[in-house]
Amino acid sequence: MDDSKILKKLFEHDQRFEDVDVKLTNFRDEMLTGMDKIMVILQRLDQERIFTNEAIRRLEKGQERQQKEIDHIKQVLNIA
Numbered sequence: 649m650d651d652s653k654i655l656k657k658l659f660e661h662d663q664r665f666e667d668v669d670v671k672l673t674n675f676r677d678e679m680l681t682g683m684d685k686i687m688v689i690l691q692r693l694d695q696e697r698i699f700t701n702e703a704i705r706r707l708e709k710g711q712e713r714q715q716k717e718i719d720h721i722k723q724v725l726n727i728a
Contacts, residue, residue, distance in 0.1 A: 721727075
C-alpha cells in the first residue's frame with residue numbers, strides 16, 4: 649500500500665475511535681442520569697417508609713388506648 653492509503657485508513661480509524669468515544673460518553677451520561685433517578689426514587693421510598701412506620705405506631709397506640717377503655721367499660725358494666 650502506498651502512504652496515502654495508509655494515512656487515509658489511519659484517519660478513518662481515528663474518526664471511528666472518536667465516534668466510539670462519543671458514544672461511550674453519551675452512554676455513561678445516560679447511565680448516570682438513570683442511576684440518579686433511581687436514587688431519588690429510593691430516597692422517596694425510604695422517607696415514605698419512615699412516615700408510614702410512624703403512622704402505624706400512632707395507630708397502634710390509639711388502638712391500645714381504645715382497647716383499655718373498652719376493657720374498663722366492660723368492667724364497669726359487668727360484661728367481662
